[in-house]
Amino acid sequence: MGGPAAVSTNNGQGYAHLIDKSRPWWKNTRLIKLNLCILLLLITSTTNGYDGSMMNGLQSLPQWNVAFNYPTGGKLGLLSAIQNIGCLAAYPFSPYMSDGLGRRAAVLFGAVIMCIATVLQTASHSVGMFIGARFLIGFGLTFAAAAAPVLVTEVAYPTHRAPATSLYNTLWFLGSIIAAWTTFGTFHVPTSWSWRIPSAIQALPSVIQVLLVWFIPESPRWLCSKGREEEALRTLAYYHANGNRNDPLVEYEFEEIRAAIQFDKEIAANVGWSSLIKTPGNRRRLRIMIAIAFFSQWSGNNLISYYMNKIFISIGITDPNTQLLINGCLNIYNFIIAIVAGLLCDKIGRRPLFIASTIGMFVFWVLQTVCFALYSETGNIAAAHTFIAMIFSKSSSTPFMTCIAFTPLIVSYTVEILPFALRAKGFTVFNFSLTLSLIFNQYINPIALAKLGWKYYLVYVCWLAFEIGFIWRYLIETKNRTLEETAALFDGDDNVEMLTQHAAVNAGVTISDRRSDREKAPSEDIIEEVKI
Structure with missing residues (x-):
């Protein structure tokens, strides 16, 4: 279901005038901290990029071929595809963990599985053990990769959201680069460590996440969905407004999120x-x-x-x-x-x-x-x-x-x-x-x-x-819109009038009433935008 209709201006930047432009983000200590947390989530994609490039490199290493009896045909195809098969096996379960236990918990769970799997992969002494380890890497990756970009989107500062989330898939290349140069560096190692070293390094992003994931804030939207609105408001205020709970931007974001979650509970209680x-x-x-x-x-x-x-x-x-x-x-x-x-x-x-x-x-x-x-x-x-x-x-x-x-x-x-x-x-x-x-x-x-x-x-x-x-x-x-404004674009005339009324009732007072420079009612703005 779509979220509630959001207040929107004609140019689609309903929050633009609420952004603090008095100083750049790199001079804001809390935004720096938030972006470092986001970077920790982004490196999830690095593991995926590393895996594909590593497997291509390992196939060129004589030591790896000797260790696994020169795999060819179906066996070699399985070695390449087994990680994706592991991903497929986890898809039925990953969204329930992300929605039930939280985005951060899903990232941690996936990272722990990938750490264990990488140890098994590095210690492999047979093709079967190597295949099983790679299956587990794909299984764990699904949990982490399903939650990490979602958490980035839901916690990022509004003007940083799109670039930050866009960097997620981009960091696939970082993993590929590291794997390419690692296999290049170990090419002349005469022992089995020529392929065990690249296998072990694959665990590095996951190890970093296991150690530091505790410092990442949980999604304010997920917190609101679990009735923990005070924590959600505190998170938004801490990272987006230096702790000011009454900041106009924080109020705007919080009211949008709360109205969206409330609508989902009342109108779309059974979302399957x-x-x-x-x-x-x-x-x-x-x-x-x-x-x-x-x-x-x-x-x-x-x-x-x-x-x-x-x-x-x-x-x-x-x-x-x-x-x-x-x-x-x-x-x-x-x-x-x-x-x-x-x-x-x-x-x-x-x-x-x-x-x-x-x-x-x-x-x-x-x-x-x-x-x-x-x-x-x-x-x-x-x-x-x-x-x-x-x-x-x-x-x-x-x-x-x-x-x-x-x-x-x-x-x-x-x-x-x-x-x-x-x-x-x-x-x-x-x-x-x-x-x-x-x-x-x-x-x-x-x-x-x-x-x-x-x-x-x-x-x-x-x-x-x-x-x-x-x-x-x-x-x-969808550029320069909040997540709730983007939802209104897709749902359009299907439920825009009902959602606007619902948001107004639950908020007690519309955001437009609390913003002196906004003259149109929310429903007018959104309906006009949807028609366009």
Whole structure:
């Protein structure tokens, strides 16, 4: 269900005039502390990025292959996919822990499991033990990854919320970078520690979280949902207004949250999985969430890694050290691009970034398909050289196009369009869809490429054209809005009048009555905005 209609101005920045602009955040001790807590949550994504890059590196290590009897075929495929299978196994349970015990408890639980699993992985002496450990890593990661970005969104300072949440998925590259350079550094270690060291380092983010998670504030929205309104107000005041409970921004946030939670309890008391499809607003959310989850993996970007080793060899780069070095540098480049795009999401907007990303990928993919087809059908050497050059250019260009939207924004956008009552469950559906798309890539892409060759590229040409149309038609701009204001955008005329009345009754006095510079009633503003 959607949250209550929020007070909103025509430009969608209902809280903009309440922000303290007298000094920058880096001069505010409590905001610095809050952002450090958020950083501690963001590194959850680092574990996921580390895992994929580490597995690619381990397969190049002779010591690892010797230790596990040179795994090939189905066994090697299982070693790569087992982490995602572990994620799938945890999805039915993770939202209930996040909603029942709290976001912070779910992060801690997941981090503890990943620490235990990493110890088992490092100590593995058989393929079965290694596979079991990787399954546990995926299982624990689901609990932590389902709660961490949600907690970031719900606790961040209003103007920091979107950039902070956008950095979550971006830190996937940080884990990938660390793994790439770690395996590069241990390549010449003659013993089994050449692969045990990278395995052990994978636990580092989780160990840090287990030790420091106690200092992270719990979500004010979750606290209100459990009747702990005093704690919620104290948290908002401490971090967002230096302890001033009567600060206008704190009052605004608290009234919005309390009205939203009260509405969920009275109108949507039994919020289950079916709530995701019960109302038009929720169906719009579900459609967008599932779409961007698959778009992020099915835009042709994963085919590049499939061809990379052959391309290295075809142009004379056969030294494994050189290959690892190039991959490490490309990860750093992509990391920088994703960070910049994530920090600019509130200035540029979500729609422009998504549209630019999909159009850029489409144009580049069409050009590459033409070159691939010319070489395959006619043996045109110039086309082959151009194709190789474009593959390398694509290693910086298409990830650039992907990184400006589908890396930083898919998590933040999904979390912010979901109302509180469905946030954990909806984010689980998003992650489930993402995992399914990854498993498809791991098993189907190599088979299709072997059977169809360059013609398989045409599938992605058509798919990218579909992505452009979908993003243009259905993606809603949400920049510079509170979570409750964003919820009102999706629910619109379905329940906006009822929700406005409900919020006014529960608040006792509307926020607009308490703000001298707001002349319109909440219902007028929201209905006008929804019509637009």
